[in-house]
Amino acid sequence: MSEQDQSRKTPAEASLERNRWSRPPRVLIVEDERAIAELIRYNLNKNGYQCQVAEDGEEALLAVEELAPDLIILDWMLPEVSGIEVCRRLRARPQTRSVPIIMVTARSEEADMLRGFREGADDYMRKPFSLNELNARVDAALRRTRVTHQAHLLEVGDLVLDSEALTVSRAGKRLHLAPTEFRLLQALMLTPGRVLSRDSLLSQVWGLDSDVEARTVDVHVRRLRKALNGEGGLSMPDYIRTVRGVGYCIEAA
Amino acid sequence: MSEQDQSRKTPAEASLERNRWSRPPRVLIVEDERAIAELIRYNLNKNGYQCQVAEDGEEALLAVEELAPDLIILDWMLPEVSGIEVCRRLRARPQTRSVPIIMVTARSEEADMLRGFREGADDYMRKPFSLNELNARVDAALRRTRVTHQAHLLEVGDLVLDSEALTVSRAGKRLHLAPTEFRLLQALMLTPGRVLSRDSLLSQVWGLDSDVEARTVDVHVRRLRKALNGEGGLSMPDYIRTVRGVGYCIEAA
DNA sequence: CAGGGCTGTAACATACCTGTAACAAACCTT
């Protein structure tokens, strides 16, 4: 269930949306009451998440290693190691420092909640809680990590363009592109498989009010190809397809 | 340290006293009820945040441009443009897509809350709410984006910046940086891998209302590189990447 | 008050990028 954004999304963004999570997000539920754990698990499963349950703190810490979850739902009251202690330990490890943690607890004192946040929780919900609300908060937390980590990645084959770091790499190797080349590639990669006319590229890359000749696009495509495929031997496959009489298009061979 | 005179310490900045180098996080409060807005503002100020208030949706959208806030507290019910609409528009713009938004509203229906999350809110609080809780949630949201004054250790490669001790070291060896160089490095290291424009750096390092020329950034980058990589031979790899036509970015090679 | 460090600006040097023209090659039409 690709959650909320049924409203405003260009097809390009929608395809991005799919690319970002090629796998279902993994959620670790740490909760000693079986019934509650199952309820949450059922609910999250229904929304496309892959869940695992841990019933005490020790188990939770182990499960984090194995599962490498994208998000953790953490009950405060647990046998063995308490939830708050689990939280603290996860925050102490660099590897798990940035995994979102939603604390869920029957403790209603404000002081407890503040403590939870202080120990590094990302969100805090009091029991009893609405499953819909939990869902919404899970979505929000994951959306956030998506936005900060990979929202700006465009991929075609072994080509990756990062529009935030403004970098392009092919097969893991960083490439150097001139500004115009970068924008041109970006325009192409926004709609992989779709043919873009020279005029369309001109307006996207050079701006709507540019007086640049259409042929200039060709020259830049040439430069871009050179940069992507390697100068001389063109040892790598060319992702940029020329569509005679129309324009260009990028696609994974 | 020209800091001392330029920072007229409101009593609220007491907690930041020892930390003159780190820029206080900027929070935009969007709330049409003056009394509530002031309450929130006072409370956040006390905790070392720099606040600005917008009283309606239009004003909010403008303020976002100017202030470039690190976090937004957004009331649902607003004159002109509603909070939910503001939220949607901010999420539609790439530049503001990742700014944390905490929705604060008197609407208690679950459906409203779900809608808030669906439009991209990061957190949702029902009025009336505890100021302590608001504080904790603001802290949590900013901790995630690492723009908080609490994350005082920044690392990139073998570079370590301690914004509390005000020290920088490379490969364990302590370096000497001038104040401006320090703040510049800090701004870069807050978002490693992300390209920062000269304008953005100017507002972060020199302040929003400075009339310093953009080229000045280049000169300081030069000085910073010298300090980081070693005066002459540049024996160490350069973590600062120049992005032609845009600005600079720090990354671990 | 003298000196040293820090800062912002100007000026120069350099590296890089860019659009166009001109020619070559490929393609399509007839």
Add this chain to the structure above:
DNA sequence: AAGGTTTGTTACAGGTATGTTACAGCCCTG
């Protein structure tokens, strides 16, 4: 197969962005 059209390729002149250096003013320290 010829002729016209579209695209590939190359070279280049000019422009722009950045690197680098020098310097004058400022503030603080001693």
